[in-house]
Amino acid sequence: MRVNEIAFGAAALARLAAAHYTFNGLLINDELVGRDWQYIRQHDRGYMPTFREEAATSDDFRCNQNGGSGVNTDVYTVRPGDKVGLRQAFGAGGIRHPGPAQVYLSLAPGSVKQYDGSGDWIKISQELACKPNIVPADFQTDAWCAWDEDNVSFVVPENIPEGEYLVRGEHIALHGAHDGKAEFYYACAQIKVEGSTGSELLGEKVLIPGVYGVDDDAINFSVWGRSTSYPFVPGPDVAPGGTIRGSADGSSAETVTIPFDSSSGGSEEEISPPETETPVCLTPPVRRQNRKLRKARSMRFRN
Numbered sequence: 001m002r003v004n005e006i007a008f009g010a011a012a013l014a015r016l017a018a019a020h021y022t023f024n025g026l027l028i029n030d031e032l033v034g035r036d037w038q039y040i041r042q043h044d045r046g047y048m049p050t051f052r053e054e055a056a057t058s059d060d061f062r063c064n065q066n067g068g069s070g071v072n073t074d075v076y077t078v079r080p081g082d083k084v085g086l087r088q089a090f091g092a093g094g095i096r097h098p099g100p101a102q103v104y105l106s107l108a109p110g111s112v113k114q115y116d117g118s119g120d121w122i123k124i125s126q127e128l129a130c131k132p133n134i135v136p137a138d139f140q141t142d143a144w145c146a147w148d149e150d151n152v153s154f155v156v157p158e159n160i161p162e163g164e165y166l167v168r169g170e171h172i173a174l175h176g177a178h179d180g181k182a183e184f185y186y187a188c189a190q191i192k193v194e195g196s197t198g199s200e201l202l203g204e205k206v207l208i209p210g211v212y213g214v215d216d217d218a219i220n221f222s223v224w225g226r227s228t229s230y231p232f233v234p235g236p237d238v239a240p241g242g243t244i245r246g247s248a249d250g251s252s253a254e255t256v257t258i259p260f261d262s263s264s265g266g267s268e269e270e271i272s273p274p275e276t277e278t279p280v281c282l283t284p285p286v287r288r289q290n291r292k293l294r295k296a297r298s299m300r301f302r303n
């Protein structure tokens with residue numbers, strides 16, 4: 001539902017912005033370019049997340065509700081090595097929701113303004129956990145690389161085809177995931193890549209919807225359990241030229257680039273986040289039994 005900004009007033013709006021989020025600003029090499037929504041398809045879901053059923057079935061899961069066309073959105077030209085980020089909307093002060101962040105790319109057959117995102121997507125950036133010596137409760141907050149940051153980003157690789165692309169930035173909030181209520185936040189930027197040398201997109205391709213299934217472990221992870229590791233990767237492996245920041249248990253917070261040398265999807269064995277232990281989840285919080293706790297949680301995330 002659209003947030004009625006006028007009726008809410010500044011204070012309420014600020015509170016909402018802190019509670020949920022979307023992405024409406026394009027960052028190039030960490031500098032904001034253009035106006036809000038100039039290079040990002042303006043969708044009409046405001047700050048609100050969507051849930052796993054839409055993720056699995058709806059075309060709106062590509063670029064969000066009413067983001068199917070980009071005719072009113074400009075296209076920003078970038079070159080290999082440029083860092084492209086999608087910044088949180090309306091000056092919100094950071095993604096204060098726990099979970100992984102992803103960036104997906106889809107090459108438009110022609111003009112991206114006319115492209116609906118129905119073609120193949122690759123994952124070009126993955127952010128997992130970045131905090132060393134994680135204790136289970138850290139997964140409710142700052143275990144995650146993206147916690148409190150205000151943008152998701154990727155670096156344009158050399159070896160992708162020139163052309164126009166949809167760039168889909170996404171954050172998945174997991175505080176309700178044990179209850180089937182992982183929250184998905186996403187929007188699409190439009191870019192044109194010049195000066196790259198690839199002849200085709202490499203790596204694992206997915207369709208959206210279809211990238212996540214309702215039963216995927218990655219979106220059914222309990223942050224309220226005993227796990228000290230998130231041994232999952234939402235969606236496909238990161239494509240060659242893309243990056244993985246952090247790891248399953250946070251022991252490495254580095255950003256690793258997937259090499260190009262294997263055209264079939266890189267050397268995943270070496271690169272994928274270390275598998276540590278299978279998480280042992282507690283029974284998800286029981287309603288009633290722990291009302292105070294639930295209240296505290298819902299205050300924290302205000303959802």
Ligand SMILES: *[C@@H]1O[C@H](CO)[C@@H](O)[C@H](O)[C@H]1NC(C)=O
Pocket residue numbers: 027030031032085087149150151152
């Ligand atoms: C974008 O996020 C990164 C962390 O990934 C941060 O270092 C950077 O300052 C942010 N850029 C802007 C312009 O907010």
Ligand SMILES: *[C@@H]1O[C@H](CO)[C@@H](O)[C@H](O)[C@H]1NC(C)=O
Pocket residue numbers: 178214215220221222281284
């Ligand atoms: C999701 O996780 C909960 C525990 O957090 C578990 O009880 C449930 O069976 C899981 N569902 C699926 C589909 O894996």
Ligand SMILES: [Cu+2]
Pocket residue numbers: 019020097173183301302303
């Ligand atoms: Cu929220």
